[in-house]
Amino acid sequence: MxxxxxxxxxxxxxxxxxxxxxxxxxxxxxxxxxxxxxxxxxxxxxxxxxxxxxxxxxxxxxxxxxxxxxxxxxxxxxxxxxxxxxxxxxxxxxxxxxxxxxxxxxxxxxxxxxxxxxxxxxxxxxxxxxxxxxxxxxxxxxxxxxxxxxxxxxxxxxxxxxxxxxxxxxxxxxxxxxxxxxEPVPLGAAFTFVVADTGVPGHTRAAVAAVRERHDADPASVDTVVAAIGALARRARGTLEDGDAQALGATMDAAHELLTELDVSSADLDRLVDAARRADALGAKLTGGGRGGCVLALVADGEHADRVSAALRAAGATETWTTTIGARA
Known part of the structure; x- marks a missing residue:
C-alpha cells in the first residue's frame, strides 16, 4: 500500500x-x-x-x-x-x-x-x-x-x-x-511469477459448494486431500524462506494435482498449466476458487517470464501479468 x-x-x-x-x-x-x-x-x-x-x-x-x-x-x-x-x-x-x-x-x-x-x-x-x-x-x-x-x-x-x-x-x-x-513470510530470495487469465470467470461459490457436498458424502477421501494440501503449504513456506525456487515449483505442481482430485480444475486451467510446464516453468497450478479464473506459474527470471507468458497466450490465455516478490534488481 x-x-x-x-x-x-x-x-x-x-x-x-x-x-x-x-x-x-x-x-x-x-x-x-x-x-x-x-x-x-x-x-x-x-x-x-x-x-x-x-x-x-x-x-x-x-x-x-x-x-x-x-x-x-x-x-x-x-x-x-x-x-x-x-x-x-x-x-x-x-x-x-x-x-x-x-x-x-x-x-x-x-x-x-x-x-x-x-x-x-x-x-x-x-x-x-x-x-x-x-x-x-x-x-x-x-x-x-x-x-x-x-x-x-x-x-x-x-x-x-x-x-x-x-x-x-x-x-x-x-x-x-x-x-x-x-504472519508475513520472510523471503530467502526473489521469486518471479506469471499469472495467466483463462478468460473464464472463476466460480468460487459453486466450487466450494461442490467440495463441501463431496466432503459430506465421503469425508475421509476429502480430508486426506485437504491434509496433503496443508502439508504442501508448510513445505512451500519453507521453500520461500530458504529461497529454493525449484522446490517451491514442485510443491505448486503437486498442489495442482490435488486440486484436480477435488474436481475444481477445468479444461481451460489444465491447458494453461500444461503450456506453462512445456515452457519449462518451475511449477504451475490453478489459483483461487477454480473452474475458471487464473493459473499461477513460477519462473526463473524476467526473460523466462516472457517466454512462459508467450506460451500461455498461445495456449489461450487472454491476459498475463508478471510479478516479482523479494529483492528486485
Missing part, C-alpha cells in the same frame, strides 16, 4: 485543510491452500505487486455532490449500482470512521486487477479507496483499522470473507494464514 506519508494520529476537524488524497494497493493470488483453508489447514497468499489499483479522492462541495468515476460506474455515489456497492461502502464507512460523514468527495478508481479472477479485485479497490479517503484529511490508517474497514467492504461483496484478500492486497511479502494467525 502506498500513500502520502502523513501523521497517523491526525484526526479531521472543522479547521483542518483538506487535500486530494491518493493511495494504491495491488492484486493477490493463493500460492498454496485454496479450498483446503476452508477446512482449517494453512494457506499462503501471494501479493501480486505489479497489478495495481490507484484511488484518487478529491474533496468537493455539497453542491457538487459525491461521485464515483470507474470503469464499472461513473456518476453520483448515491445512485451507484449494486456492482459497486463495496466501493461506495469504502467511501461511506471511512468517512463515518473519521467522523466526517458530511464531507462530499469525488472518487476516481483506476484498477488493473481483473474481477472474478481470484485476484482480490474488490479487496484491492476497497484498500485503495479507504486509504485515499483518509488521506484527504491527512490521516494514515493504522494496519488494523484499515483491515477492519476493508473487511466491512468485503462483507458487502462476499458475505463472510475470510480476510485472506484483505491482508494479501496490502502485503509486500507472502502471508501465512493458520488457525486465525496471520
Amino acid at each position: 502506498t500513500h502520502h506519508d502523513t501523521d497517523s494520529t491526525a484526526t479531521p476537524s472543522a479547521g483542518s485543510p483538506l487535500r486530494t488524497g491518493t493511495a494504491s494497493s495491488h492484486g493477490k493470488t493463493i500460492l498454496i491452500g485454496e479450498h483446503a483453508v476452508v477446512y482449517g489447514v494453512p494457506a499462503l497468499v501471494l501479493p501480486v505487486l505489479d497489478v495495481r489499483v490507484t484511488a484518487t479522492v478529491t474533496p468537493v462541495t455539497p453542491e457538487d455532490g459525491s461521485r464515483l468515476e470507474s470503469t464499472v460506474h461513473t456518476g453520483p455515489l448515491d445512485t451507484a449500482p449494486a456492482a459497486v456497492l463495496p466501493t461506495v461502502t469504502a467511501v461511506t464507512a471511512t468517512l463515518r470512521h473519521l467522523g466526517a460523514e458530511e464531507q462530499h468527495v469525488h472518487v476516481r478508481v483506476d484498477s488493473a486487477v481483473p474481477t472474478a479472477r481470484g485476484m482480490g479485485s474488490s479487496a484491492a479497490v476497497a484498500a485503495a479507496v479507504t486509504a485515499a479517503v483518509a488521506d484527504v484529511f491527512g490521516r494514515t490508517l493504522d494496519p488494523e483499522e484499515h483491515h477492519e474497514l476493508v473487511q466491512e467492504c468485503e462483507r458487502v461483496a462476499h458475505g463472510r470473507p475470510s480476510g485472506l484478500d484483505a491482508r494479501g492486497v496490502v502485503a509486500e511479502v507472502p502471508v501465512w494464514f493458520e488457525g486465525g494467525v496471520v
Whole structure:
C-alpha cells in the first residue's frame, strides 16, 4: 500500500485543510491452500505487486455532490449500482470512521486487477479507496483499522470473507494464514511469477459448494486431500524462506494435482498449466476458487517470464501479468 506519508494520529476537524488524497494497493493470488483453508489447514497468499489499483479522492462541495468515476460506474455515489456497492461502502464507512460523514468527495478508481479472477479485485479497490479517503484529511490508517474497514467492504461483496484478500492486497511479502494467525513470510530470495487469465470467470461459490457436498458424502477421501494440501503449504513456506525456487515449483505442481482430485480444475486451467510446464516453468497450478479464473506459474527470471507468458497466450490465455516478490534488481 502506498500513500502520502502523513501523521497517523491526525484526526479531521472543522479547521483542518483538506487535500486530494491518493493511495494504491495491488492484486493477490493463493500460492498454496485454496479450498483446503476452508477446512482449517494453512494457506499462503501471494501479493501480486505489479497489478495495481490507484484511488484518487478529491474533496468537493455539497453542491457538487459525491461521485464515483470507474470503469464499472461513473456518476453520483448515491445512485451507484449494486456492482459497486463495496466501493461506495469504502467511501461511506471511512468517512463515518473519521467522523466526517458530511464531507462530499469525488472518487476516481483506476484498477488493473481483473474481477472474478481470484485476484482480490474488490479487496484491492476497497484498500485503495479507504486509504485515499483518509488521506484527504491527512490521516494514515493504522494496519488494523484499515483491515477492519476493508473487511466491512468485503462483507458487502462476499458475505463472510475470510480476510485472506484483505491482508494479501496490502502485503509486500507472502502471508501465512493458520488457525486465525496471520504472519508475513520472510523471503530467502526473489521469486518471479506469471499469472495467466483463462478468460473464464472463476466460480468460487459453486466450487466450494461442490467440495463441501463431496466432503459430506465421503469425508475421509476429502480430508486426506485437504491434509496433503496443508502439508504442501508448510513445505512451500519453507521453500520461500530458504529461497529454493525449484522446490517451491514442485510443491505448486503437486498442489495442482490435488486440486484436480477435488474436481475444481477445468479444461481451460489444465491447458494453461500444461503450456506453462512445456515452457519449462518451475511449477504451475490453478489459483483461487477454480473452474475458471487464473493459473499461477513460477519462473526463473524476467526473460523466462516472457517466454512462459508467450506460451500461455498461445495456449489461450487472454491476459498475463508478471510479478516479482523479494529483492528486485
